[in-house]
Amino acid sequence: MRSAKLFQYQLPMDSGVILRDQRLVTREGWVVELCQDQQLAYGEIAPLPEFSVENVAEAGEQAQQLLSQWVAGETLDLESAYPSVAFGISCAIAELAAELPVTGNYLVAPLCSGDPDDLVERLNQMPGDKVAKIKVGMYEAVRDGIVANMLLEAIPDMQLRLDANRQWTPLKAQQFAKYVKPEHRAGIAFLEEPCRLPSDSLAFAQQTGINIAWDETVRDAGFEVKAEQGVAAIIIKPTLIGSLERCIALIEQAHAVGLTAVISSSIESSLGLNQLARLAQWQTPSVIPGLDTMQLFQVQLMQSWPGCELPVIPLSELDMVWHK
Ligand SMILES: O=C(O)CCC(=O)C1=CC=C[C@@H](O)[C@@H]1C(=O)O
Ligand SMILES: [Mg+2]
Numbered sequence: 001m002r003s004a005k006l007f008q009y010q011l012p013m014d015s016g017v018i019l020r021d022q023r024l025v026t027r028e029g030w031v032v033e034l035c036q037d038q039q040l041a042y043g044e045i046a047p048l049p050e051f052s053v054e055n056v057a058e059a060g061e062q063a064q065q066l067l068s069q070w071v072a073g074e075t076l077d078l079e080s081a082y083p084s085v086a087f088g089i090s091c092a093i094a095e096l097a098a099e100l101p102v103t104g105n106y107l108v109a110p111l112c113s114g115d116p117d118d119l120v121e122r123l124n125q126m127p128g129d130k131v132a133k134i135k136v137g138m139y140e141a142v143r144d145g146i147v148a149n150m151l152l153e154a155i156p157d158m159q160l161r162l163d164a165n166r167q168w169t170p171l172k173a174q175q176f177a178k179y180v181k182p183e184h185r186a187g188i189a190f191l192e193e194p195c196r197l198p199s200d201s202l203a204f205a206q207q208t209g210i211n212i213a214w215d216e217t218v219r220d221a222g223f224e225v226k227a228e229q230g231v232a233a234i235i236i237k238p239t240l241i242g243s244l245e246r247c248i249a250l251i252e253q254a255h256a257v258g259l260t261a262v263i264s265s266s267i268e269s270s271l272g273l274n275q276l277a278r279l280a281q282w283q284t285p286s287v288i289p290g291l292d293t294m295q296l297f298q299v300q301l302m303q304s305w306p307g308c309e310l311p312v313i314p315l316s317e318l319d320m321v322w323h324k
Pocket of ligand 1: 018019051109111133163165215264265266267289290291292293
């Protein structure tokens with residue numbers, strides 16, 4: 001016996017969350033509940049504005065069609081579903097089948113987009129490998145270079161991840177690199193997407209010795225996982241990529257050619273974030289995932305994220321919009 005429900009959520013965000021061009025005031029999405037033989041399982045469908053191709057309404061509509069098929073015992077074609085829908089439904093199915101292990105990797109790479117002194121403080125308190133992520137490309141490239149160099153000098157055993165989100169021209173990327181002393185460059189685990197064009201990013205990595213990682217490029221049509229000089233990692237944001245199967249296939253391809261795969265958030269609620277931590281522990285156990293995004297919310301959903309004290313909204317407070 002199978003049944004399914006779809007709940008809608010709207011969660012208030014912290015005041016300063018800016019996506020590419022807009023402020024994200026409210027995070028909207030859906031919670032999938034599957035029930036089979038009295039067993040319940042959950043998944044989150046949360047298309048990210050400006051990043052996802054689908055919007056929240058389109059995702060909800062498609063989720064209802066697929067869930068009806070699931071209840072009827074049909075095989076689902078998640079490969080052609082919207083990425084957020086495929087991810088949310090496949091997580092719930094994997095949870096039901098006890099395929100998605102319950103232990104998670106909750107060691108996150110602290111994310112810093114403001115004061116680098118706060119980051120030094122957090123890193124000094126961090127157990128084990130010191131990994132941090134800073135957003136670059138928002139201010140002067142020279143300033144970014146100085147900040148990166150300062151952090152690498154202050155914490156020599158740190159592995160720094162940087163993310164430029166394709167903001168730099170090749171010239172600006174060079175200006176950045178100029179301020180990072182050559183002896184510190186190996187401390188940069190990777191710089192995500194320095195330039196608008198992947199070919200410029202690749203040339204930058206090869207010229208400067210600063211490793212890069214693909215994030216946006218992974219979602220470009222025709223992307224293939226391959227080993228290239230200067231490329232260290234691929235970033236996998238499952239909500240933007242698709243089903244668990246698709247994410248795992250990408251992770252396996254990355255490992256096969258010697259690339260690191262980093263599971264990263266698309267600003268899911270604590271429900272989805274916990275599942276991402278479990279996916280990370282399962283498929284990329286030795287890599288710190290990019291999941292330091294709980295701080296962007298004002299509330300949590302259904303489950304709490306370890307160490308987070310924000311209030312938790314229970315499922316009973318959400319509107320159930322569909323069931324079968
Ligand atoms: O990768 C991480 O450590 C956290 C996730 C993260 O930085 C992002 C998630 C989603 C959209 C973006 O605002 C941002 C990114 O630029 O990658
Ligand atoms: Mg990015």
